[in-house]
Amino acid sequence: MRLFQEFRNRTLFCIAFGLALAALSGCSDSGSETAGATSETTNGIAVAVYDVNRDPIPQARVTLYRRAGFTPAESPSEDITVFLPSYVTAIETATADDSGMVQFGTELDQCQKARCYVEGIAGEDSSLMVWTKLDAADSSTKEVELLPSVTLTVRTGAAVSDSIVSRSVVMLNATPYWAKNDGSEFVFSHVPAGLYTLLADNQPVAAVSLDAGTSVDTLVRFQELTREYVFEDFDDGDSLNNLAKTYKNFGWYYMPHKGAVFESPDSASGFAGALVDDGAGGKYLSLKYAIQDTGYVMLGTHLGLDSGYYDLSALSAVRLKVRGDCDFAVALEHYRQIENNNYNKALWMGTANDEWTDLVLHPGKEVLDSENYQVSWGEISNEIGIFSIFIYNGTRLEIDEIVFEGIQIID
16 A cells, blocks of 8 residues: 655645535536446447456446546646646446446547546445546547455544534545545545545645555645644654653653563663664664563553653544564553553554554554453543553564654643
8 A cells, every 4th residue: 555645835726615515516426317238339438347357247337427627737827836626527327238338328529528537336335446537539448447446544633623624525636536524534435446636625635546455544634733743753762752851751661471582672772772773864663572372572651650641532543653573452551550550441453564554543443351451442531641562472563653643732
């Protein structure tokens, strides 16, 4: 999965929100003509839909769209680029016959004057989809391949109460796909694979590349709205989390349990010896260890002093970059000890592999187990005292950029 890069250094041309909704309403089927599939030869546009094995897909719903509005264009000024959002409207819909064929009545020359697109949808819950530009210069039958659809979650890192987020609409430019907010997030349940520009209230905010069959969870920073607190990035090279710059705490500790052994950090160089230069002026933490049987190792830090706690109830997600070969759990724990050094905790599971991965953990998705002091986030969110990572297997875990989303200042 290749994530987006934020659009920078461009002047944005904003079209009124009412125009956006009007254009979106034009994408509904109510204003489109409906055609049945036929093998009759006409001057219209023929489309054949296949799956990845080149087998035809009968009963697939195929829709022809035409561009409405604008596409990126150079402004009159040579040194300013103006981005004008592009909308599409459905002009004809048909159902594929047993050979996967669709014949539209729309003539090809209509798509030479305005850009046209083909959408294909098949399977239960839109499991197979395609969105592709129509080549108006080619008069032969258009062959399109339907691939597993993608689930896209766009996070803003903003507070749920921010009125601008609650009123916003996010859409994929030059497509009929849009989403309203779900809390501080925007969820596209099913969209076709491809490379798209994300628009928020008609302005481009990011590019996103969606691989077929994946579930993409990505953060888009909204200017002056996104709230995030970098709890630890390890770049300062010490053993204290970043909160210690404001509130005193004892820093990071690492503990083996039930016969497990730490190789890094070791007793000679300590925590600083496990910090590795990433080659770009920053650092990350590299844990190496040996685990046997039911053993495990843990990494932890108090957010403040022993009796200190912090209100993190505004948290919308915990984000951290990980790389390694293990399964682990991330926990935010209550400040008050229950017994035998155990604390009530909200706990999320994660897995690390050979590539750096941006792991996103959402309140409400924690693993509940009262026997192991695992409780719901809402029970303890306003009195958090400890951040912990429990590692159960493998030999290594590398960690960087631990971020609390939805929070800008910790009180």
